[in-house]
Amino acid sequence: MNPAGNLSYDVFVNDPPPPDGFLPNGEPKRFSPMASTLICGREDAVLTDPGLTEDQARALGDWVAGKGRNLRDIFITHGHGDHWFAAGLLAERFGARVVASAGTIAQMHVGVATRPMLWDKLYTGIPQSQVTAVTVPGNCFTLEGHDLVIVEVGHTDSDDTSVLHIPDLALVVAGDAIYNGVHMYLGQSAVDGFGPWRDAIGNVEALEPRHIVAGHQNRRRDDDGARTIAETLHYLDDAEELLRTENTATGFFNAKIARYPDHLGRMILWVSARALYGVREHPGENPAQIILSSWL
Numbered sequence: 059m060n061p062a063g064n065l066s067y068d069v070f071v072n073d074p075p076p077p078d079g080f081l082p083n084g085e086p087k088r089f090s091p092m093a094s095t096l097i098c099g100r101e102d103a104v105l106t107d108p109g110l111t112e113d114q115a116r117a118l119g120d121w122v123a124g125k126g127r128n129l130r131d132i133f134i135t136h137g138h139g140d141h142w143f144a145a146g147l148l149a150e151r152f153g154a155r156v157v158a159s160a161g162t163i164a165q166m167h168v169g170v171a172t173r174p175m176l177w178d179k180l181y182t183g184i185p186q187s188q189v190t191a192v193t194v195p196g197n198c199f200t201l202e203g204h205d206l207v208i209v210e211v212g213h214t215d216s217d218d219t220s221v222l223h224i225p226d227l228a229l230v231v232a233g234d235a236i237y238n239g240v241h242m243y244l245g246q247s248a249v250d251g252f253g254p255w256r257d258a259i260g261n262v263e264a265l266e267p268r269h270i271v272a273g274h275q276n277r278r279r280d281d282d283g284a285r286t287i288a289e290t291l292h293y294l295d296d297a298e299e300l301l302r303t304e305n306t307a308t309g310f311f312n313a314k315i316a317r318y319p320d321h322l323g324r325m326i327l328w329v330s331a332r333a334l335y336g337v338r339e340h341p342g343e344n345p346a347q348i349i350l351s352s353w354l
């Protein structure tokens with residue numbers, strides 16, 4: 059018997075907000091595309107990571123509405139605002155509950171506190187973003203009898219991140235633990251290195267997912283679990299090598315582009331490079347402040 063029964067999933071990849079400013083190589087400063095997953099039962103559905111802006115919420119909401127399901131829950135993988143500042147709009151439109159781990163909820167409050175110094179300086183059209191998310195007992199909730207399991211994987215591109223495991227679909231909705239054809243945000247690894255992130259990837263791998271939906275992805279890529287895990291690890295290997303061989307943020311930026319010419323989200327590559335080299339070049343200064351100013 060097919061354990062999935064009537065369960066299925068679909069992915070909507072939202073365009074990033076319009077670019078503002080330019081990168082060192084002269085091209086527009088473009089953020090990464092953002093992916094939301096809709097897990098569908100016969101009548102009900104669960105949505106993940108609904109994005110940042112009002113425009114994204116409208117596009118995603120219209121897509122969800124077209125699927126003809128009752129949206130019960132909206133799951134948030136981690137505290138970064140690009141994954142959830144639009145959650146309130148979707149929750150209101152569909153009458154859905156917002157769900158996250160306790161660690162993610164704490165990080166969502168950090169995201170709200172950081173918003174005026176970061177997101178509001180980068181983009182307009184970000185809606186009100188109160189934290190309304192609730193935890194669920196045992197980090198598990200259900201969709202028409204199928205388990206949806208919140209797995210806390212620790213530090214990836216930020217602290218206290220989680221993924222959603224749907225065993226009956228052999229699916230992991232990975233947030234920013236796994237990337238797919240998009241530059242990874244390495245800034246928050248500037249102090250402790252990539253070891254914690256590698257451990258988190260190991261936690262994802264242990265779930266043996268056939269499919270992985272990365273929170274940032276090129277919509278032309280498939281969702282093969284083994285490939286996306288291997289490529290995410292390889293990107294970290296390359297970053298470690300380039301941190302040894304490149305002396306400047308610009309050198310790191312150019313070398314990564316040479317190795318990953320088709321990766322999207324070069325703004326994130328530049329932010330990462332500035333944060334990694336900024337922290338390294340300014341020992342004794344507050345790393346959190348350096349990482350924040352790398353965005354601006």
Ligand SMILES: [Zn+2]
Pocket residue numbers: 138140141234273274
């Ligand atoms: Zn993200």
